[in-house]
Amino acid sequence: MSIAIVWLRRDLRLADNPALRAALEAHEQVLPVFIHHAPDEEQPWSSGAATNWWLHHSLKALAQSIAQAGGSLILRAGDTLAELRSLVKSTGATAVYWNRLYEPAVIARDRQIKQALREDGLIAESRNAALWFEPWELQTGGKEPYRVFTPFWRNAEGRLREQLAQGRAPLAAVRKLKSLAKPAESLALEDLQLLPKIGWDQHFYTAWTPGESGAQAQLGRFLKAPVGSYLAQRDLPAVDAVSQLSPHLHFGEISPMQIAAAIEQLLAENHAAGVRKNAEGFLRQIAWREFGHHLLFHFPQTPTAPLNPRFAEFEWRSKNAYASDLRAWQRGETGIPIVDAGMRQLWQTGWMHNRVRMLVASVLTKNLLIPWTEGAAWFWDTLVDADLANNTLGWQWVAGCGADAAPYFRIFNPVLQGFKFDSAGDYVRRWVPELAQLPASAIHAPWDAEQQVLQHAGIKLGSDYPNPIVDLRETRARALEAYDRVKK
Numbered sequence: 001m002s003i004a005i006v007w008l009r010r011d012l013r014l015a016d017n018p019a020l021r022a023a024l025e026a027h028e029q030v031l032p033v034f035i036h037h038a039p040d041e042e043q044p045w046s047s048g049a050a051t052n053w054w055l056h057h058s059l060k061a062l063a064q065s066i067a068q069a070g071g072s073l074i075l076r077a078g079d080t081l082a083e084l085r086s087l088v089k090s091t092g093a094t095a096v097y098w099n100r101l102y103e104p105a106v107i108a109r110d111r112q113i114k115q116a117l118r119e120d121g122l123i124a125e126s127r128n129a130a131l132w133f134e135p136w137e138l139q140t141g142g143k144e145p146y147r148v149f150t151p152f153w154r155n156a157e158g159r160l161r162e163q164l165a166q167g168r169a170p171l172a173a174v175r176k177l178k179s180l181a182k183p184a185e186s187l188a189l190e191d192l193q194l195l196p197k198i199g200w201d202q203h204f205y206t207a208w209t210p211g212e213s214g215a216q217a218q219l220g221r222f223l224k225a226p227v228g229s230y231l232a233q234r235d236l237p238a239v240d241a242v243s244q245l246s247p248h249l250h251f252g253e254i255s256p257m258q259i260a261a262a263i264e265q266l267l268a269e270n271h272a273a274g275v276r277k278n279a280e281g282f283l284r285q286i287a288w289r290e291f292g293h294h295l296l297f298h299f300p301q302t303p304t305a306p307l308n309p310r311f312a313e314f315e316w317r318s319k320n321a322y323a324s325d326l327r328a329w330q331r332g333e334t335g336i337p338i339v340d341a342g343m344r345q346l347w348q349t350g351w352m353h354n355r356v357r358m359l360v361a362s363v364l365t366k367n368l369l370i371p372w373t374e375g376a377a378w379f380w381d382t383l384v385d386a387d388l389a390n391n392t393l394g395w396q397w398v399a400g401c402g403a404d405a406a407p408y409f410r411i412f413n414p415v416l417q418g419f420k421f422d423s424a425g426d427y428v429r430r431w432v433p434e435l436a437q438l439p440a441s442a443i444h445a446p447w448d449a450e451q452q453v454l455q456h457a458g459i460k461l462g463s464d465y466p467n468p469i470v471d472l473r474e475t476r477a478r479a480l481e482a483y484d485r486v487k488k
């Protein structure tokens, strides 16, 4: 009887899982395995604290689904190749299957593992489960990787439509797995020590349901109503208008193909023009994720170096000079309400609304002149959706040094943005409760409010809530000068 190992990583689902399906088609028994790799394998981008929290709960959910299907999820920790070899030896497996990932260190590790396993005489095969298209499948007319989103999307969208019309569809869920007669040794989930030792994660439990069924429920909720007003409301952080699928997508609890198919289905049932426009706008957003992976694959240096090499010379402030400002930013104590609201939402829930991510990143890189890599590192540790491709794309876009980046002179004014996108002030009130009594007209710039208004709201600036740590107007001018020097 032939046995195959399915090495699960960030494809924590039973539906639309090509590696699992390939193993089941070619072998009588399949052993699903998760290996918590040794920290040095994915350096310097081993998963952060918030994603580890998610991983713990996602593995728990997956183990339950696998058990319901009649199998059992084997957990291991340590050097990945050594663990795979030990499992091969103890079970007599003749093949190992997995789904591909695209971070540079992971690609290098996986390549070595594939070669080593093949040299051992095993079948070692990988599949695409994370993207509509492999990063090497899409090219410009000049056979180059894309650096600009719109033509990338035009190409991807055309092909996706064509393939959907030709019947490309997500793979059905695996419902039956057989346990091995002699079970392989497994660690307990707790042995992986993924949960934080200090209980800063309590809000995460009310905010999220990690796992494949949590992901499907989230998609269902989004497609039921918010998708219909996605384009008009996706920039409003106080409104429940976006999908919040990002951590589910990061861990592969749902695939972009499943989302595209669900949208096709929705559009087949609902012919309203508004729904089509909004649903397509949503798919376009998922394509930014594809674009991020395309860029990371083709430009693997970008998690630490600007894609636009001119920006390597950019004069950031020195670490000594910015250390206390960075701390204030991380803690949500900058005195700029929408920034503080975002940073506190991030700390408490592991997620921040996209519009606010852009604002906090703009204040960090432009008003505070702190390197974007500092912000990316903080996000890496605190976001439940921390994703090397998307995080690098987002930070370089805002800093103005990436592909298709915001032009360097686009410096968001967080006060105007606050009044525009959180006009009633509800988002700030929710995350910065000390400002909750301020009227909407004052909430995004309390330093401009009359003393009487502040008094009435029970706020003394400087003690109940900080004065802004930067003068937005002066630092805007300073940033423009610094960017001008790079331009020359």
Ligand SMILES: Cc1cc2nc3c(=O)[nH]c(=O)nc-3n(C[C@H](O)[C@H](O)[C@H](O)COP(=O)(O)OP(=O)(O)OC[C@H]3O[C@@H](n4cnc5c(N)ncnc54)[C@H](O)[C@@H]3O)c2cc1C
Binding pocket: 234, 242, 243, 244, 245, 246, 247, 249, 250, 285, 286, 287, 288, 289, 290, 292, 352, 353, 354, 355, 357, 358, 361, 379, 383, 385, 386, 387, 388, 390, 391, 392, 393, 394, 395, 398
């Ligand atoms: C500075 C900065 C850092 C970011 N870091 C990350 C990160 O580490 N991980 C991450 O998943 N996203 C990141 N983003 C992108 C974006 O903010 C999140 O994907 C989005 O807020 C997730 O919420 P949602 O699932 O409700 O999005 P929706 O609006 O519902 O979009 C659906 C999906 O499309 C993808 N998507 C949407 N917008 C973007 C985008 N701009 N770039 C790439 N993919 C996108 C995501 O997978 C998202 O789940 C970052 C953005 C910025 C500006």
